[in-house]
Amino acid sequence: xxxxxxxxxxxxxxxxxxxxxxxxxxxxxxxxxxxxxxxxxxxxxxxxxxxxxxxxxxxxxxxxxxxxxxxxxxxxxxxxxxxxxxxxxxxxxxxxxxxxxxxxxxxxxxxxxxxxxxxxxxxxxxxxxxxxxxxxxxxxxxxxxxxxxxxxxxxxxxxxxxxxxxxxxxxxxxxxxxxxxxxxxxxxxxxxxxxxxxxxxxxxxxxxxxxxxxxxxxxxxxxxxxxxxxxxxxxxxxxxxxxxxxxxxxxxxxxxxxxxxxxxxxxxxxxxxxxxxxxxxxxxxxxxxxxxxxxxxxxxxxxxxxxxxxxxxxxxxxxxxxxxxxxxxx
Amino acid sequence: xxxxxxxxxxxxxxxxxxxxxxxxxxxxxxxxxxxxxxxxxxxxxxxxxxxxxxxxxxxxxxxxxxxxxxxxxxxxxxxxxxxxxxxxxxxxxxxxxxxxxxxxxxxxxxxxxxxxxxxxxxxxxxxxxxxxxxxxxxxxxxxxxxxxxxxxxxxxxxxxxxxxxxxxxxxxxxxxxxxxxxxxxxxxxxxxxxxxxxxxxxxxxxxxxxxxxxxxxxxxxxxxxxxxxxxxxxxxxxxxxxxxxxxxxxxxxxxxxxxxxxxxxxxxxxxxxxxxxxxxxxxxxxxxxxxxxxxxxxxxxxxxxxxxxxxxxxxxxxxxxxxxxxxxxx
Numbered sequence: 001x002x003x004x005x006x007x008x009x010x011x012x013x014x015x016x017x018x019x020x021x022x023x024x025x026x027x028x029x030x031x032x033x034x035x036x037x038x039x040x041x042x043x044x045x046x047x048x049x050x051x052x053x054x055x056x057x058x059x060x061x062x063x064x065x066x067x068x069x070x071x072x073x074x075x076x077x078x079x080x081x082x083x084x085x086x087x088x089x090x091x092x093x094x095x096x097x098x099x100x101x102x103x104x105x106x107x108x109x110x111x112x113x114x115x116x117x118x119x120x121x122x123x124x125x126x127x128x129x130x131x132x133x134x135x136x137x138x139x140x141x142x143x144x145x146x147x148x149x150x151x152x153x154x155x156x157x158x159x160x161x162x163x164x165x166x167x168x169x170x171x172x173x174x175x176x177x178x179x180x181x182x183x184x185x186x187x188x189x190x191x192x193x194x195x196x197x198x199x200x201x202x203x204x205x206x207x208x209x210x211x212x213x214x215x216x217x218x219x220x221x222x223x224x225x226x227x228x229x230x231x232x233x234x235x236x237x238x239x240x241x242x243x244x245x246x247x248x249x250x251x252x253x254x255x256x257x258x259x260x261x262x263x264x265x266x267x268x269x270x271x272x273x274x275x276x277x278x279x280x281x282x283x284x285x286x287x288x289x290x291x292x293x294x295x296x297x298x299x300x301x302x303x304x305x306x307x308x309x310x311x312x313x314x315x316x317x318x319x320x321x322x323x324x325x326x327x328x329x330x
Numbered sequence: 331x332x333x334x335x336x337x338x339x340x341x342x343x344x345x346x347x348x349x350x351x352x353x354x355x356x357x358x359x360x361x362x363x364x365x366x367x368x369x370x371x372x373x374x375x376x377x378x379x380x381x382x383x384x385x386x387x388x389x390x391x392x393x394x395x396x397x398x399x400x401x402x403x404x405x406x407x408x409x410x411x412x413x414x415x416x417x418x419x420x421x422x423x424x425x426x427x428x429x430x431x432x433x434x435x436x437x438x439x440x441x442x443x444x445x446x447x448x449x450x451x452x453x454x455x456x457x458x459x460x461x462x463x464x465x466x467x468x469x470x471x472x473x474x475x476x477x478x479x480x481x482x483x484x485x486x487x488x489x490x491x492x493x494x495x496x497x498x499x500x501x502x503x504x505x506x507x508x509x510x511x512x513x514x515x516x517x518x519x520x521x522x523x524x525x526x527x528x529x530x531x532x533x534x535x536x537x538x539x540x541x542x543x544x545x546x547x548x549x550x551x552x553x554x555x556x557x558x559x560x561x562x563x564x565x566x567x568x569x570x571x572x573x574x575x576x577x578x579x580x581x582x583x584x585x586x587x588x589x590x591x592x593x594x595x596x597x598x599x600x601x602x603x604x605x606x607x608x609x610x611x612x613x614x615x616x617x618x619x620x621x622x623x624x625x626x627x628x629x630x631x632x633x634x635x636x637x638x639x640x641x642x643x644x645x646x647x648x649x650x651x652x653x654x655x656x657x658x659x660x
Contacts (some may be wrong), residue, residue: 133573144511147519181474181561189477189558212565216573228519229559231511235542236563240570243463243546252595261594264587 003312004095005305007036007044008064008082009102011298017101018044020305025054027306028313032056033095035086036064061085064102067298071105075113083107087114090291097292097312099283101300108145111289118321120328123153124288125227126295127164130237134218139165139174141224143284144231151195154178154224155202159327160287161222162204167318168285168311171221177210179225179233185209191226199224203327283308285315287324292316333642334425335635337366337374338394338412339432341628347431348374350635355384357636358643362386363425365416366394391415394432397628401435405443413437417444420621427622427642429613431630438475441619448651450658453483454618455557456625457494460567464548469495469504471554473614474561481525484508484554485532489657490617491552492534497648498615498641501551507540509555509563515539521556529554533657613638615645617654622646 005021007014014036025032034041038060045051063078065071075084083102087110089095100107108124117124125142132138141161146153158176165174178195180188185196187209199206210220215233225233252262282304283296292315296308315321335351337344344366355362364371368390375381393408395401405414413432417440419425430437438454447454455472462468471491476483488506495504508525510518515526517539529536540550545563555563582592612634613626622645626638645651 133576147511179562181477181558212562212567213569213572215566216569225562226519228511229562232509232542232555232559233562233566236545236567237542237570239543239546240567241574242543243461244571244574246463257594257597261591264591265582265595267587 001097001313001316002031002033002095003309004033004035004059004086004089004098005309006082006086006098006100006102006107007034007041008061009100009107010296010300011101012300013101014040014044016300016302017305019048020300020302021099021309022048022051022054023302023306024309025056028310030309030313033086033089034058035061035089036082037062059085059089065106067103069103069106071103071109072113074103074106075109081106083110084114087111087291087293091115096316097294099294099296099305099308099312101283101296101298101305101308104144104295107293107295108286111286111291111293115290115293118288118290118328119325121156121160121288121324123149123156124286125157125160126284126286127161128230128234128284129169130216130234132216132218136171136218137169138215138218138220139169139222140215140230140234141222141287142227142230143234144227145286146226147228149191149226151191151198154191154195154226155198156288156328158199158202158204158206158222158224160324161224163320163323163327164285164287165221167320167323168314169221173205174221175207175219176204176222176224177207177214177220179215179223179229180209180211182211183209195224282311285311285320287320290321292320331427331643331646332361332363332425333639334363334365334389334416334419334428335639336412336416336428336430336432336437337364337371338391339430339437340626340630341431343431344370344374346630346632347635349378350630350632351429351639352378352381352384353632353636354639355386358640360639360643363416363419364388365391365419366412367392389415389419395436397433399433399436401433401439402443404433404436405439411436413440414444417441417621417623421445426646427624429624429626429635429638429642431613431626431628431635431638434474434625437623437625438616441616441621441623445620445623448618448620448655448658450655451486451490451618453479453486454616455487455490456614456616457491458560458564458614459499460546460564462546462548466501466548467499468545468548468550469499469552470545470560470564471552471617472557472560473564474557475616476556477558479521479556481521481528484521484525484556485528486618486658488529488532488534488536488552488554490654491554493650493653493657494615494617495551497650497653498644499551503535504551505537505549506534506552506554507537507544507550509545509553509559510539510541512541513539525554612641615641615650617650620651622650
């Protein structure tokens with residue numbers, strides 16, 4: 001399987017991206033296509049010895065879309081950007097998936113414009129995962145691709161989310177919930193009222209409305225919301241985790257007994273932190289486009305990139321897109 | 331100052347409510363009016379000795395609105411419910427504030443229908459606080475009173491939130507942010523775009539858009555959003571705190587060293603937990619109605635009720651409503 005890596009995308013690209021892609025190439029036996037400025041890529045590759053055990057190509061792309069550029073405009077102006085060239089590799093059949101830690105907006109624009117949406121999908125969406133108290137993860141879809149959504153969009157998200165949770169995360173059958181402000185059908189806003197009715201008739205395992213706390217308490221596998229709410233929800237969850245860690249650190253440095261107990265607690269805290277390490281869960285797939293597009297965090301570590309490649313490979317192997325299309329025929 | 335207590339409202343009413351109100355009466359020197367079924371109230375009061383140091387009355391109300399009743403319908407049918415009688419005490423001038431741990435919907439309906447909105451306010455809103463990493467709290471308004479809002483509603487929330495943060499929480503000048511999906515003016519949905527423009531011209535200390543993580547990182551004092559988003563945000567924050575505490579407990583019980591370190595860590599964790607104890611922060615005021623209405627959590631402890639009475643007293647003393655009205659004249 002050939003996976004194109006946007007070598008230039010990400011806060012610490014190409015270094016971390018290439019390191020992660022090499023780890024993935026070894027572990028998951030994928031053929032890697034590094035897309036970007038050849039000199040920069042070659043220079044990074046030189047830092048790694050014995051690359052004879054992996055298969056890779058370099059496809060040149062002279063431009064990079066920066067985080068602060070307007071995605072659609074940048075895509076039009078920079079036709080030789082690494083993300084555009086990577087997307088065209090899928091279109092031409094030279095790659096089966098793309099992994100990018102660059103501008104999320106640019107990746108979405110490239111996927112939508114160059115590859116186009118899947119048959120029956122109006123709005124592709126980003127599926128992200130949050131750790132939950134079942135020592136598992138909950139899918140949140142949409143995580144920020146679409147801010148203003150109508151009920152039909154939300155039904156598409158629900159279908160795509162269920163396929164992802166079942167095919168890639170192995171939560172089968174995935175319980176799909178509509179994010180609202182109460183479990184009862186009558187609790188919600190104008191959009192959720194209408195969506196509830198549509199979801200009840202769609203071919204998904206719809207369990208009804210779920211609330212904010214259900215996102216992390218393990219009672220639901222897929223949480224459906226618009227990208228505005230999804231983005232806010234994910235960022236407050238991250239913020240809470242950071243704040244609680246900081247507060248723990250403060251408490252543990254307060255006096256000598258606390259410091260001593262912190263020392264003893266270290267292995268416990270390390271295990272704990274690992275559960276909340278987002279890089280373990282790989283990137284977030286952009287679902288609903290023709291091709292496999294995995295969006296990694298801009299600050300991705302090599303490990304995060306490696307896991308994003310794993311998700312890309314599994315998405316192709318499991319035929320996620322075909323499953324989504326078949327579910328849409330209802 | 332006379333404060334009416336909805337003695338029948340709350341999961342463990344009247345027990346906890348009366349215990350908390352007695353604590354408050356002693357500490358804050360307020361005159362307490364217990365509203366509800368006289369026998370039930372008398373029976374609870376008997377459990378407390380030496381009530382000669384506090385001033386209280388009992389005003390009978392024969393009915394209770396349950397959590398699962400439709401608020402407006404229940405209010406119409408149960409004209410002698412404790413929350414209705416309490417609201418009428420404000421209207422007649424016999425009380426200056428109401429504290430209720432009963433149905434939030436019923437409390438809102440009673441406040442809006444019996445007392446009416448403040449001059450210039452279209453939609454009263456609930457202001458809640460979340461602990462932040464500055465060892466302070468952030469106000470979230472609206473926390474769930476209004477699910478579908480227009481930009482003008484959000485401007486009213488911003489004004490009321492700023493007055494509350496300054497007058498009651500002492501964060502002066504309070505930094506007011508609009509909850510969105512990026513700091514830039516161009517990031518958001520249809521409603522936030524329009525609201526951003528209005529907030530820029532309103533007489534408030536508007537610092538621009540804020541993101542989910544800003545709610546808890548101490549960079550903003552008042553976060554403005556509609557009640558749908560506010561409710562989801564608060565519930566995921568609670569869910570995250572619970573999940574992290576559970577995960578800590580699991581890690582600490584894993585082996586004998588972890589158990590020993592847990593023992594040493596106990597005082598540290600206790601201090602830590604206190605920072606996240608919502609009952610410390612008192613109830614959530616329903617802002618924008620004629621009168622002072624403090625809504626306490628249904629599961630309020632006596633301590634939470636005590637703090638809700640403190641917030642009620644301070645809201646009256648600080649003239650919160652007059653400040654809101656004066657700010658609306660722009």
